[in-house]
Amino acid sequence: MSSSIYENLGAQSAQFIRAEHRMLIGGRWVEAFSGKTFDVFDPGTGEVVACVPEGEAADIDLAVQAARRAFEAGDWARMKPADRTRLLLRLADLIERHGDELAEIEAVDNGKPLAVARRGIAGTAEMVRYMAGWATKLNGESVNLSVPGEWHAYTTREAVGVVGQIIPWNFPLSMAIWKIAPALTVGCTVVLKPAEQTPLNALRLGQIIQEAGFPDGVVNIVTGFGATAGAALAAHPDVDKVAFTGSTETGKRVIQAALGNLKKVSLELGGKSPVFVFPDANLELATPGAANAIFFNSGQVCSAGSRLFVHKTVFDRVIEGVIEHGNKLKVGHGLDPASQVGPLISRQQKQRVDGYIRQGEEEGARRFGEQRAFDAGGYFVAPTVFVDTTPDMSIYREEIFGPVVCAMPFDDDDLDRIAAEANRTEFGLFAGIWTQKLGLAHKLARRIKAGSVSVNAHMVNEPALPFGGYKQSGWGRERGREVFDLYTSVKSIAINLD
Structure with missing residues (x-):
């Protein structure tokens, strides 16, 4: 980072950007399996400002395995909804505490003005808090049956499982939280693939998630390109649901990749509003x-x-x-x-x-x-x-x-x-x-x-307003109560009391 503009960076954000970056898999910070890396550019100068691992299919597979272990066993699998709420609220507080640093990283990584990035940090923390409040409030309901006999019937909502999340470059931190927060609220585990143009704040967020105390493997972050890491995540047979935000053209490819195991898919795509x-x-x-x-x-x-x-x-x-x-x-x-x-x-x-x-x-x-x-x-x-x-x-x-x-x-x-x-x-x-x-x-x-x-x-x-599109603008709704339909499955249970 040679330009004089970087003199405006705070010490913590400058240190992070210049650091040797790794991916987060199973609670460990690791290089790509292949050893490959790629450059990250500041769009305001065209300069290379960092280098991150180039994750591919092998890295995605390791991350999915880690997410599966965390979902099915260990502290996360046994955690009560109120405890998930407490972890998420701690995460929101830490995002605010590191707000200046996160905003500066986004100003370099994405290019948005610092004042805009700072406003986005406040909104990101509030999104986490909104989602956290739902962890103890997502219930099923009792159902009155009309079949002969006497029955007790009810529904439950269960976490869908391991979720692959692919996010865009225009709002790197906000889009990560839009995806991660509701998934964690209901008890899913996550493999996040940030946009190759803007991987830095996702990696910093991974550090903050660890600081908040989330168990290993609950959130995994693999940096890489869409055609390799993103495609492998969308197609992985042990991913239960994929959430994608990006172009309509790429969204259609995500759908095709997801057909192998008919995983749930949500898409937030383009617009011409x-x-x-x-x-x-x-x-x-x-x-x-x-x-x-x-x-x-x-x-x-x-x-x-x-x-x-x-x-x-x-x-x-x-x-x-x-x-x-x-x-x-x-x-x-x-x-x-x-x-x-x-x-x-x-x-x-x-x-x-x-x-x-x-x-x-x-x-x-x-x-x-x-x-x-x-x-x-x-x-x-x-x-x-x-x-x-x-x-x-x-x-x-x-x-x-x-x-x-x-x-x-x-x-x-x-x-x-x-x-x-x-x-x-x-x-x-x-x-x-x-x-x-x-x-x-x-x-x-x-x-x-x-x-x-x-x-x-x-x-x-x-945060309380659902967001999503009609037609080729996508499938499903993010934000609001409706987002939990993306990350849960409804189970009906009927008990014959006779």
Whole structure:
């Protein structure tokens, strides 16, 4: 780490990043079975900042064996729900205690601005606490039977078993906790495969999990590539359930890999989310809200508001405001205290987003947004707004995963037609509505095919609210009470009392 920007790092985070990294398997920190490693890059500079083991199928197999032993025998298998709650609450406290360090690691590993990363740490700890509270409250129910005779019948919820979890690079720590916390709440054991672009905070989290006192083998962390380690985890015959967050294309491959033993699968995939601004909306809130919906985290958000529909009577005012908002955002390295928008995750992602921008201009859309010169070493793209877009354009149809929004005016008062435009996509993850008319908001929300809809806000990050998609945005729901359906199996028991 040669750049002067790293002088802003705290001593603990700098020491961790520079350390010799190992994977966590069965409570031990180990090298890859093959001895191979791969480099980790800071997307804000393009520099190599760390080196981690390149786990493959052999390492996944060892991790699954460790998770199986922990699930079926030992302290974890015998642990009472209240004791799991106490461990999880201790984990939440430790995440907060190490919050500055975790935020700095994420600013280097992922590139997000430090202020954004710090807010994410607080949300991550609260997610753990929310899940911890459920450990003592997940019960079955008694069932009244109609068959002849006298019966006592009831259901129970049981942990599904060993869970393989594959997480993305856009919110490395948050996504790890979204997966790990509910699985541990119900008594599952975990093999986590972090994204190869952002493995560092997952490894630091593994150390904190050990510090919290979780038994060996309950959480195992294997770093490696999706095509090798991820594929081996999804296909492993002794994994009972796989949870994946990432692209729709990769999600389909996870499904195919999971067919061998018909393991349970949950998927949180892509989006092309619509945001509607109606003429009665409070534009002082709606305009920056629509801008943040796409520029937050450099647009690398599955629920990003990448299709912006604005009523023609306020279109010019709103779009000018969104462009102005984007132009004022300070784009820079995550450790720069002034940064509001960080880099894209990799050179490949920058090339992909730049390609969409060029294609949008070639297809006839008009581009707005301040053109800026950035450090050639970082993977930066300035906030970009397209107008004069049409449904046949690639920038309108496809998930770009960058700070690029397509803006379209509408003048229709027919909510069925408005909803049809929102639903004109293979995705169905999120939608935003800005209006002060309560009836309009309720009616349109009912018509939109999406797993989440926010009114006069964008994507409420609340642990109690289920999150997931319709159509090709995925299977199942994370967060909320509903997440436990992913990690438990229901057993029915009927006892003949005659």
